[in-house]
Amino acid sequence: MSEKQATSTRTEVATRTEGSGVLVSDQGRTAIADTVVAKIAGIATREISGVHDLGGGAARAVGAIRDRIPGSRTNLSQGVGVEVGERQAAVDLDIVAEYGVSIADLAVAIRRNVIGSVERMTGLEVTEVNITVHDVFLDDGTDNGEADAPRVE
Numbered sequence: 001m002s003e004k005q006a007t008s009t010r011t012e013v014a015t016r017t018e019g020s021g022v023l024v025s026d027q028g029r030t031a032i033a034d035t036v037v038a039k040i041a042g043i044a045t046r047e048i049s050g051v052h053d054l055g056g057g058a059a060r061a062v063g064a065i066r067d068r069i070p071g072s073r074t075n076l077s078q079g080v081g082v083e084v085g086e087r088q089a090a091v092d093l094d095i096v097a098e099y100g101v102s103i104a105d106l107a108v109a110i111r112r113n114v115i116g117s118v119e120r121m122t123g124l125e126v127t128e129v130n131i132t133v134h135d136v137f138l139d140d141g142t143d144n145g146e147a148d149a150p151r152v153e
Helices: 003-014 034-046 057-067 103-122
Strands: 023-025 028-030 051-054 080-084 088-098 125-137
Touching: 034 051, 034 080, 034 088, 034 103, 088 103, 103 125
Parallel strands: 088 125
Antiparallel strands: 023 028, 051 088, 080 088
C-alpha cells in the first residue's frame, strides 16, 4: 500500500457524513442515542447562571426524593425531552429560573449553550430548542433545616 493510499484511508476513517450525527466509515457506523443527546442538553442547560433546576413540579419532587437516597445520582436528563433523527435533533427543556434573572436573556443563553454543546459533541444539527419556564425560584435566605429562632429569651 502506498503512502498516499494509507493517508487517504486514515482521512476517510476520521471523516463523518456532512451534517450527520451518524459517523460512517469503511469500518462501521455509529448512531447516537436519544439519552446521550438529552444528557448533553441537560448538562449544558445547568451550566447557565440563572437556571435553578430542570423539570416540572412532579419531576422535581421525584428528583428530590431520589437525591435523598444514599448512593443515588442526579438524573442529568430530568426536564429534557429530545427527538433525534439521522441528521437533526430537537430539544425541549422544562426549567425553573432564579428570581431576578431576565427570562428572555436566560433563554437566549440556554439555547446558545445547548445548540453549541450538542452540535459540537454529536455532529447533529439542532433544529430547535423549546424552553418552558415552570416556576421562578425565590431564595428567601432561610435554611429549611433550621428551626425558627425564638423572638425573645
